[in-house]
Amino acid sequence: MAAVPGLRNLLTFHRSLKLQCRSVLIPSFSYENPVRKLCSSSEKNVEPQPQSPQNESLLENLNLMGVDVRMARQRQPGVFRKSFTNERDVAQFLQGKGASLSEIAGIISRYPRAITRSIEHLEQRWELWKNIFETDEEIVRILDRSPESFFRSSDNGNLEKNLAFLSTLGLTSKDLHRLLATAPRTFSNSVKLNKLMVELLEDICAELGGTNPEQFAKDIICRNLYVLIRSTKRVRANVDLIKAYVTLSDEEVLALLQGRWACILDLSNECMRRNLNNLHQMMASLGFQKADVENLIISYPKILYIGPDTLNSKMESLLKGGITMQQILEKPKVLDYSEKTLTARLMQLTSMGYDFQRMGISILDMSKKRFDAKMKKNLLDCYDE
């Protein structure tokens, strides 16, 4: 029932858009009555004329809907060679779920294959997603963000199996919600692929002498929601690389992977190697030992995410601002903040005569709100004295 006004909105909204498409001749009735054309079931999906390589009514519909046809065709040209597509129904379906016209246009522009799905398929898939999400709005938000995650697979059975499989890992419904919301591609993976990754994680656990591989895999997935959309090759290589670098026991490596190191598994291999090398070089040039680097990686693994240029410039700013390397090693979280923020705070604090040796550097690692409150209070204290 909402479909009719919805369609009308769609038409009104896009009436002003140009109907022609480059290199395709649209007959002169273009502006005559677009409503009748789009609503007429008999006129849609007519076979292309002998010399026409494209489905003209498809192009017309997409233009009316505000789809970026050039982008769409470039992405999935095969869709444009099909004689039957389902753009009107798909658009109505999405609109019925609360998607705006511009969201629908964006979805189809970025993932044109969406319009080859049937309503039955979409209804079923939506219901499966509804097992995880509370509202249609949430799902629409994900689709708008990543249309491919929802539409790439036509295999609803696989999705169902995935939900079942992930549930058997001991993930709670809250975990599943976070997983699907954060890394929706996980659910379009084949169950086989997801199982392979879980098996790899369990193997890694066993290799390190762990006795509870299931718990290990579950903990890693909960702490790194992206791990299931990584390749097993990448995860394996990262584990091997970090294991080879540190001098820790297997037991210690195991505990770290299961905890704060889970986040480093999805670095690209080259990136991890480069950042690790750079960190090692930099520390060595400042006279630190490998053990210091190890301790830093243990306490603040995210440092491996910082590229050479960024890391070096942050370090330089801090050291130039009067912070010692020893202080940074004690509070590596200051590296979380951008060089710009750090520099600005250093200047502000230095001009006030802030004594980092006495007061420490925790003030650099504070949310803006807390930092500002602190500054205000410090100023007041100054007046009091």
Added chain:
DNA sequence: CGCACCGGGTTCTGCCATCTGC
């Protein structure tokens, strides 16, 4: 109240390569 510790949020998608089935 101030502080330290810790985990969470953001959006990590969009493109290309390979395989599979027709």
Added chain:
DNA sequence: GCAGATGGCAGAACCCGGTGCG
């Protein structure tokens, strides 16, 4: 040979605030 389905890759921080403790 095709189009669809699926796998895999590059890129590479910054910020916030709850909670529990002294």
